[in-house]
Amino acid sequence: MERRSSSTGSKRRSWTPRRRSENVRFDEFGFAITKTKGQKLLHRCHDYRYPQLSSVRVKELCELLSYWNGASFLCKSQIERFIRMGIPSSLRGRVWRCLLSVDNLRRTSHFNYEACLAEVRGPLVDLGVSEYGILSAIATLSETQNDLEANQQQSTSLEMRFAVDDITLFRQIALDLQRSFPTHRSLLGNSPEAIEGQAKLFRVLIAYARYNPEVGYCQGMSYIAAVLLMQLAEEEAFWALTALLDQPQYVAGLYNMNLSSKTLHCAIRLSEVEQNKSFILFEIISLGLFIFSQD
Structure with missing residues (x-):
C-alpha cells in the first residue's frame, strides 16, 4: 500500500517564539537560569563573577576614561592595567567605546545610521513585515523569495522597493536572530524587552550590511552584535561592530567572501x-x- 504523506508535514512551519516564564531567573550577565528534571539549578559551565574593584580603583578608571586619548601610550598602558584587574559591568560599555573609538568613527563617517534605517523600512513595509516581528515573518520571507525567483521577469515590472537580494538578506538575518543567545533576557521569548532587543539586533546587522555591501551579512556576526548590544546603546553598538569588522587589528577579513x-x-x-x-x-x-x- 502506498504511504500517504501527511498534509501537516507538507506545510511550512512558522516560527513560534519561546515564551518567557514569569518565574524565570537570570544571572548577573542576563542569561536565564533553568532547572533540570531533578530541580537542580542548571547554570553555564563556568562560574563567572564580575570583578569587584575598590572605590579608589573605580574612581581612577573613571578619571582615565574622562580624558581618554587613544593615541596616548600612557592611556593604553593604564587601560591594560585595569583590564587585567577586571572592568566592572557598569563601566564596560564606556571602556569599549574608548578602545574602539566609537565616537570618533561616528563623527568622521559620512554614513548616517538613522537615514539607513529609514531606507530599510521601505522594503519591509512593501513586504508587510515589521522589524518588531521579523522572527515570525521568516516563513513569509521564504515564500516571497521563492515567488520572486520563480516569476523574476513579471516582478521587475511591478513598482516595488525590494529585490530578491533584500529578501535574502532579511531572511538570513532573521534566521540567525533566533539562535543568537536565545536565553539572554534581551532576546528571550516574546516579552516587550525581548521584542525590542531582537529589533535592535536586526537593525544593527542590516545597517552594517548596507554600510559595507562588499561584506554584507555573514553568519556569526549576530553573536558579536548581540554582545555589543548588551553593553552599548544601539547606534554605539553599530559603530563598535564596524570597528571590529573593518579594522585590521581586530577581525577584519574574517567575514569576507574570499576567506x-x-x-x-x-x-x-x-x-x-x-x-x-x-x-x-x-x-x-x-x-x-x-x-x-x-x-
Whole structure:
C-alpha cells in the first residue's frame, strides 16, 4: 500500500517564539537560569563573577576614561592595567567605546545610521513585515523569495522597493536572530524587552550590511552584535561592530567572501601544530592511556 504523506508535514512551519516564564531567573550577565528534571539549578559551565574593584580603583578608571586619548601610550598602558584587574559591568560599555573609538568613527563617517534605517523600512513595509516581528515573518520571507525567483521577469515590472537580494538578506538575518543567545533576557521569548532587543539586533546587522555591501551579512556576526548590544546603546553598538569588522587589528577579513584572513589564521595554526607535533602527540597518547586506564 502506498504511504500517504501527511498534509501537516507538507506545510511550512512558522516560527513560534519561546515564551518567557514569569518565574524565570537570570544571572548577573542576563542569561536565564533553568532547572533540570531533578530541580537542580542548571547554570553555564563556568562560574563567572564580575570583578569587584575598590572605590579608589573605580574612581581612577573613571578619571582615565574622562580624558581618554587613544593615541596616548600612557592611556593604553593604564587601560591594560585595569583590564587585567577586571572592568566592572557598569563601566564596560564606556571602556569599549574608548578602545574602539566609537565616537570618533561616528563623527568622521559620512554614513548616517538613522537615514539607513529609514531606507530599510521601505522594503519591509512593501513586504508587510515589521522589524518588531521579523522572527515570525521568516516563513513569509521564504515564500516571497521563492515567488520572486520563480516569476523574476513579471516582478521587475511591478513598482516595488525590494529585490530578491533584500529578501535574502532579511531572511538570513532573521534566521540567525533566533539562535543568537536565545536565553539572554534581551532576546528571550516574546516579552516587550525581548521584542525590542531582537529589533535592535536586526537593525544593527542590516545597517552594517548596507554600510559595507562588499561584506554584507555573514553568519556569526549576530553573536558579536548581540554582545555589543548588551553593553552599548544601539547606534554605539553599530559603530563598535564596524570597528571590529573593518579594522585590521581586530577581525577584519574574517567575514569576507574570499576567506583570506581565515586561510591565514588556519595556516598559522597548522604551523604551530607542525612545530609542536611531538608534544601534542605525547599529550594525546597520555590522554588516551589515561582514558583506557579508567575502563
